[in-house]
Amino acid sequence: xxxxxxxxxxIISSLVFVDFCTGEEAYDAPKFDxxxxxxxxxxxxxxxxxxxxxxxxxxxxxxxxGMDDPVGKSGLSHFLEHxxxxxxxxxxxxxxxxxxxxxxxxxxxxxxxxxxxYFQRIxxxxxxxxxxxxxxxxxxxxxxxxxxSLERSVVLEERSARIxxxxxxxxxxxxxxxxxxxxxxxxxxxxxxxDIEGLDREDVLNFYRKHYTPENAIVVIxxxxxxxxxxxxxxxxxxxIKPKNVQHKKIEYRIKQPTISRLELKSKRLSEATIVRFxxxxxxxxxxxxxxPSLELLAEILGxxxxxxxxxxxxxxxxxATSAGTFYNPVxxxxxxxxxxxxxxxxxxxxxxxxxxxxxxRLLLENGVTDLELNSxxxxxxxxxxxxxxxxxxxxxxxxxxxxxxxxxEDIDQWSLKIKNIQKTDxxxxxxxxxxxxxxxTGILQPSTEYLR
Amino acid sequence: xxxxxxxxxxILLTVFFLSVFSITTHxxxxxxxxxxxxxEIWYVREKSIPVIALSIGFIGGSSSDPIxxxxxxxxxxxxxxxxxxxxxxxxxxxAVADKAIxxxxxxxxDFIRVSLQTLSKNREEAFRLFGLALTKPRFDxxxxxxxxxxxxxxxxxxxxxxxxxxxxxxxxxxxxxHPYSRSSIGTVNGLMSISRNDLQxxxxxxxxxxxxxxxxxxxxxxxxxxxxxxxxxxGLPDGTNNSRIDISLPPSVDHLEIIDMxxxxxxxxxxxxxxTRDDPDFYAAYILNYILGGGGFTSRLYKEVRENRGLAYSVxxxxxxxxxxxxxxxxxxxxxxxxxxxxxxxxxxxxxxxxLGVTQGELDDAKQAxxxxxxxxxxxxxxxxxxxxxMQVQGxxxxxxxxxxxxINAVTLSDINSVARRLLSNTPLVTVIVGSPKGINRxx
Numbered sequence: 001x002x003x004x005x006x007x008x009x010x011i012i013s014s015l016v017f018v019d020f021c022t023g024e025e026a027y028d029a030p031k032f033d034x035x036x037x038x039x040x041x042x043x044x045x046x047x048x049x050x051x052x053x054x055x056x057x058x059x060x061x062x063x064x065x066g067m068d069d070p071v072g073k074s075g076l077s078h079f080l081e082h083x084x085x086x087x088x089x090x091x092x093x094x095x096x097x098x099x100x101x102x103x104x105x106x107x108x109x110x111x112x113x114x115x116x117x118y119f120q121r122i123x124x125x126x127x128x129x130x131x132x133x134x135x136x137x138x139x140x141x142x143x144x145x146x147x148x149s150l151e152r153s154v155v156l157e158e159r160s161a162r163i164x165x166x167x168x169x170x171x172x173x174x175x176x177x178x179x180x181x182x183x184x185x186x187x188x189x190x191x192x193x194x195d196i197e198g199l200d201r202e203d204v205l206n207f208y209r210k211h212y213t214p215e216n217a218i219v220v221i222x223x224x225x226x227x228x229x230x231x232x233x234x235x236x237x238x239x240x241i242k243p244k245n246v247q248h249k250k251i252e253y254r255i256k257q258p259t260i261s262r263l264e265l266k267s268k269r270l271s272e273a274t275i276v277r278f279x280x281x282x283x284x285x286x287x288x289x290x291x292x293p294s295l296e297l298l299a300e301i302l303g304x305x306x307x308x309x310x311x312x313x314x315x316x317x318x319x320x321a322t323s324a325g326t327f328y329n330p331v332x333x334x335x336x337x338x339x340x341x342x343x344x345x346x347x348x349x350x351x352x353x354x355x356x357x358x359x360x361x362r363l364l365l366e367n368g369v370t371d372l373e374l375n376s377x378x379x380x381x382x383x384x385x386x387x388x389x390x391x392x393x394x395x396x397x398x399x400x401x402x403x404x405x406x407x408x409x410e411d412i413d414q415w416s417l418k419i420k421n422i423q424k425t426d427x428x429x430x431x432x433x434x435x436x437x438x439x440x441x442t443g444i445l446q447p448s449t450e451y452l453r
Numbered sequence: 454x455x456x457x458x459x460x461x462x463x464i465l466l467t468v469f470f471l472s473v474f475s476i477t478t479h480x481x482x483x484x485x486x487x488x489x490x491x492x493e494i495w496y497v498r499e500k501s502i503p504v505i506a507l508s509i510g511f512i513g514g515s516s517s518d519p520i521x522x523x524x525x526x527x528x529x530x531x532x533x534x535x536x537x538x539x540x541x542x543x544x545x546x547x548a549v550a551d552k553a554i555x556x557x558x559x560x561x562x563d564f565i566r567v568s569l570q571t572l573s574k575n576r577e578e579a580f581r582l583f584g585l586a587l588t589k590p591r592f593d594x595x596x597x598x599x600x601x602x603x604x605x606x607x608x609x610x611x612x613x614x615x616x617x618x619x620x621x622x623x624x625x626x627x628x629x630x631h632p633y634s635r636s637s638i639g640t641v642n643g644l645m646s647i648s649r650n651d652l653q654x655x656x657x658x659x660x661x662x663x664x665x666x667x668x669x670x671x672x673x674x675x676x677x678x679x680x681x682x683x684x685x686x687x688g689l690p691d692g693t694n695n696s697r698i699d700i701s702l703p704p705s706v707d708h709l710e711i712i713d714m715x716x717x718x719x720x721x722x723x724x725x726x727x728x729t730r731d732d733p734d735f736y737a738a739y740i741l742n743y744i745l746g747g748g749g750f751t752s753r754l755y756k757e758v759r760e761n762r763g764l765a766y767s768v769x770x771x772x773x774x775x776x777x778x779x780x781x782x783x784x785x786x787x788x789x790x791x792x793x794x795x796x797x798x799x800x801x802x803x804x805x806x807x808x809l810g811v812t813q814g815e816l817d818d819a820k821q822a823x824x825x826x827x828x829x830x831x832x833x834x835x836x837x838x839x840x841x842x843x844m845q846v847q848g849x850x851x852x853x854x855x856x857x858x859x860x861i862n863a864v865t866l867s868d869i870n871s872v873a874r875r876l877l878s879n880t881p882l883v884t885v886i887v888g889s890p891k892g893i894n895r896x897x
Contacts, residue, residue: 051501053481053831085750094760097750102818104825106749121829153763160718161766161786165615269714271609307550312543316599322606346606376551383553386572390504391833 034399035227036409037234041243042215045234046399046409047227050392056127056223056230057396059119060134061404063218064211066113066189067334073203075191077211078111079155080204084118085109086147088140096133103129113185114333115404121393124224131237134219138212138241141205148201156197159190167267168274168445175263175443179278181256185334213244218403222396253334255280258441266448272322273344273446275357281338281434284330285406292330293418294430295338299328300377301369301427303340307376310342313360320348320356333405338434350446365435368428382416481831483841483851488679490687491662495841495851496678497670499834503573505671506834507583507682510842511565512664513695515639516632522647524639526565528601529655530558533567535596537585542596545582554579556586560637563698563776564846565660570835573672576681584685587660592652601644608638615720615887618712623722623782623885626708631701633775661693662686668841670834700777708883711895719792719888723799724782725880728872730774730847737864737872738779739772743819744811745802746770746783751818753806757798758785764795774847781876793892796884807877810870824858 035047069076087093100107105122120130163169173188180186190196219238221230281295282288303310303326310324324342340361344353388394402412486494518525534549534556536542549556555570567587571579611617621636628634665686669678703726728738746754746769758768770783787795811819831837844853886893 052499052833052837053828055828055832094750098818101748101751101822102825104822104827104829106826106829121832123825123828126825150760150763154759154766157718157764157787158766160788165716165718165720165786269613271613272606305550307543307546316542319599322603343606345602346609376547379551380553383572383575387504387553387555387570390502390506390570390835393832 033227034409035231037231039214039235039239041239041241042213043234043238043241044218044403045231045238046218046220046403047225047230047234048220048222048392048395048399049225049227050223050395052224052392054124054224055121055392056124056221056225057119057121057392058127058130058134059117059220059396059400060138061115061117061218061220061400062212063115063216063333063404063406065111065115066187067184068211069184069187069191070203070207072195073191073199074187074195075155075159075189076199076203076207077116078189078191079152079196079199080208081109081111081116081118082151082155083143083148083204084137084141086141086143086151088136088142090136090140091133092142096137099133100130105130111189113189114331115401117400117404119396127221127225127230128233128237131219131233135237135241138214138217138238141208141212143201143205145201148199148204152196152199155190156193159193159196162190163188164193167265167269171263171265171267171274171443171445172276174265175276175278175441178258178260178263179255179337179441181258183253183255183334185253185336209244210246213246214238214241215243215245216248218400220396220400220403222392222399255335255439257439261440262442262444264444264446266446268448270445270447272346273350273353273444274341275344275350275354276339276341276443276445277357277361278337278339278441278443279434279436280335280439281328282330283332283334283336283405284411285333286335288433291426291430291433293415294422294426295328295434296330296381297374297377297419297422298369298427298431299326299338300381301373302326302364304377304380309364309373310340310360314342314353314356318356319345320353321345324357331401331405331407350444354444361435365431368431369424371424374422374424374427378419378422381419385416481837481854483854484675485851486675486679488683490679490683492665492667492679492682492686494667494669494678494682495845496668496675497837497841498672498675499670499837500672502834503672504834505569505571505573505576505579505669505673505678506838507569507580507667507669508835508838508842509567509668510666510846511567511660512563513659513693514561514564515635515637516562516698517659517695518632518635518639518643521643522651523635523643524604525643525647525651525655526560526659527638528597528604528644528647529590529592529652529659530560530565530567531600531604532592532596532652533558533586533590535600536591536593537582538589538591540585541591542593545585548578549582552578554582556583558586562633562637566839566842568835568838576671576673580681580685584688587686588656588688590652590656592649592656594649597649597652601647604638604644605641608641608644611638615714615716618714619720619722619784619885619887622710622712622887623724623883626710626883626885627704627724627726627780628701629704632698633701633778657690658694661690663692664695665689666842666845668838668845670837670841698776704881704883707881709893709895710885711890711893712885712887713889714887716888717788718786719789719886719890720784720786721792721796721884721886722782722784723796723882723884724770724780725876725882727772727779727781727876729777729779732779734868734872734875735779736860737868738781738876740816740819740823740861740864741806741811741869741873741876742770742772742781743823744815745806747772748819748822751822753802754783754785754799757802758787758795762794762798764791764798768795768799789889790891792886792888792890796886796893800882803877803882806873810866810873813866816864816866816869820861820864824861827858 107120109118314321314324321342552575768785773780
């Protein structure tokens with residue numbers, strides 16, 4: 001749970017280290033001794049030293065995620081992520097995890113729509129061990145039908161825990177599907193239940209061979225180590241892996257104009273209503289990526305925290321909501337979404353709430369944002385970014401996530417400057433482009449009035 | 454507080470496992486500093502990182518709330534950033550947001566834990582605002598009403614959330630009428646009966662200089678951190694009127710409770726009374742729990758319930774230390790048809806541990822994992838300052854970071870196996886299931 005939260009925060013607030021300023025004041029310039037290298041086999045390596053404690057974060061990111069699942073085989077990327085812990089010829093039967101644990105390491109893995117990541121945090125002296133293990137499982141995974149079948153049950157339990165047990169999660173799964181239509185972002189990362197039930201060993205291994213290649217991977221090392229030494233180790237363990245030169249077909253995905261633009265559901269397991277609206281929005285590397293920084297600022301001004309417009313308006317002043325805000329993830333391989341939500345205070349008429357919600361959005365488009373709002377949002381985003389200096393894990397996630405979606409270390413270096421240079425007119429151009437009701441999807445989730453014992 | 458809750462659902466990143474990481478160490482250089490104002494601060498200086506973290510523990514958490522005003526601590530803490538001193542809620546929050554200052558105010562059963570994180574360049578303003586929040590909160594009526602309604606809304610939502618509900622009922626079953634049975638957030642009746650006057654009483658009598666533990670980490674000098682702490686906290690009252698909580702009696706027999714909810718997967722919380730933090734056998738119990746269900750992908754429960762049978766995504770156990778009580782708490786979630794099988798396996802594993810103990814190999818592996826992983830606990834400034842407070846709260850001594858791995862390594866096979874017997878044989882097991890479980894004998 002903590003990990004998910006962590007990710008959503010870093011991805012939402014996004015990227016970078018810098019020494020710039022917003023307006024008047026200059027920031028301390030963190031010296032960031034980053035080393036970047038692309039090995040002969042196409043594998044990218046990023047090393048950032050961080051000296052607080054004597055350990056390293058070692059991550060391998062593959063540029064494959066839920067959006068790459070073949071039609072009818074949703075959940076395949078995520079299923080493979082689980083199975084990657086099962087063993088190889090040299091390290092069979094869960095040896096990977098045993099060795100990591102026995103050497104004082106902690107590990108985990110995650111799958112998003114865009115990428116799949118594996119990580120260990122371990123004493124710096126043990127970096128060669130985890131590199132050897134990760135390099136080994138990049139190509140040597142061994143799976144039996146029995147192992148696949150048992151893990152399928154585990155994933156079905158995971159789906160129950162995350163989605164099927166939660167009316168809110170099920171609602172968002174449906175809303176996402178409606179919004180994205182046949183765009184692959186509309187498919188749940190964990191997979192539809194019936195698809196998961198059909199995934200077999202062959203599906204997994206074919207997918208693995210196609211996508212788990214050095215040219216499709218990024219290794220990130222952050223921690224207490226000399227960058228040159230870490231790079232040497234990366235070359236030693238990862239260089240021998242042969243590239244596969246798999247051609248990945250570039251598909252042009254579009255988010256279609258929705259034919260149905262509204263989803264309303266009720267559940268007796270809810271105590272308050274939620275109103276949410278999705279708009280298609282560019283990411284940093286999809287088309288129109290130059291408006292992504294404006295959208296980050298817009299998201300912050302409108303709903304980034306408790307000083308933002310929606311919270312002040314809907315929660316504090318009008319007393320219609322218990323919370324309200326925005327979400328926008330600009331670090332994505334494809335067109336993504338800009339979202340606005342409010343959690344309606346119990347007892348408030350949903351129509352009244354929705355009117356106020358619409359009104360807040362209309363006021364933004366009519367009147368724009370103020371200098372005060374813009375400067376404050378810039379300061380918050382840039383200073384929040386500086387906090388990542390405090391945490392090796394955060395640094396690793398920032399670089400890994402950005403590179404995995406196709407951004408470069410330079411994109412990260414320039415992020416603060418981009419944010420700093422945004423003007424009010426840029427914000428309004430982005431708002432007018434994205435906040436378009438005709439292309440939006442609205443979801444209304446309400447408690448059913450039925451008596452609950 | 455609630456603003457970010459929805460994000461977790463939108464960004465559907467799935468993780469492989471939520472393990473309960475329990476460990477720590479690195480030979481951090483801890484200094485004991487007495488500020489001119491008389492505050493004792495445990496401090497770790499880290500010159501290379503321009504961020505400062507301050508953590509504070511106050512004796513007296515939600516268990517100290519009056520029985521008819523349950524939720525007083527949670528309401529008061531949630532109001533600390535709603536205006537303080539001359540600043541109203543909007544002014545205060547804007548000042549905090551413009552410098553990206555991070556403040557957290559949380560209530561546990563025995564302690565209130567608060568923290569501040571700031572970029573070093575904003576330290577003066579950050580400590581000033583944090584001090585205002587702790588010493589001069591305004592408790593304006595509109596904010597009281599709003600935050601109260603947010604907490605009531607959280608309580609209503611939690612009553613329908615199977616995980617939270619299972620946990621709530623488990624504490625109820627374990628502690629009966631003792632204050633530990635209550636949840637920190639409070640009750641509907643309790644929150645409704647709290648007045649502005651009660652909140653002012655809270656500020657005057659529940660947090661004070663006599664009951665405070667301070668930890669900090671940052672790139673500034675000892676004298677500067679002292680001055681900042683003095684500037685922030687000098688306005689606290691000297692003493693408090695927190696009352697001592699009675700010792701709670703353990704349940705005398707096994708307890709199984711089922712709460713029906715129409716969900717496909719049953720959520721179970723199980724556990725028993727364990728050792729207190731100051732028990733000489735605590736480290737043996739700690740390793741025992743690591744082997745049972747604390748050790749991520751290598752624990753016995755993980756292997757038997759998840760890996761070998763595919764019965765759960767999440768299965769775990771952890772130790773919890775309250776003032777006078779230790780607990781071993783575990784959880785599992787399995788489809789309704791098979792939850793009884795998961796629970797039987799878990800019971801079987803508990804009895805195996807009690808009867809046969811662990812092997813030398815398991816003990817050696819666990820020691821290496823626990824000692825080798827201690828350094829990982831010191832990854833961020835906040836994790837360091839939180840650790841420094843925990844060390845004081847638990848009476849561990851300023852050299853704990855140096856000594857902790859020795860304590861782990863000193864545990865022998867006979868120590869751990871006798872603790873296994875002491876803990877697990879004939880100790881009543883309390884289990885709560887939320888869902889529509891099949892094949893469970895409800896007569897129990």
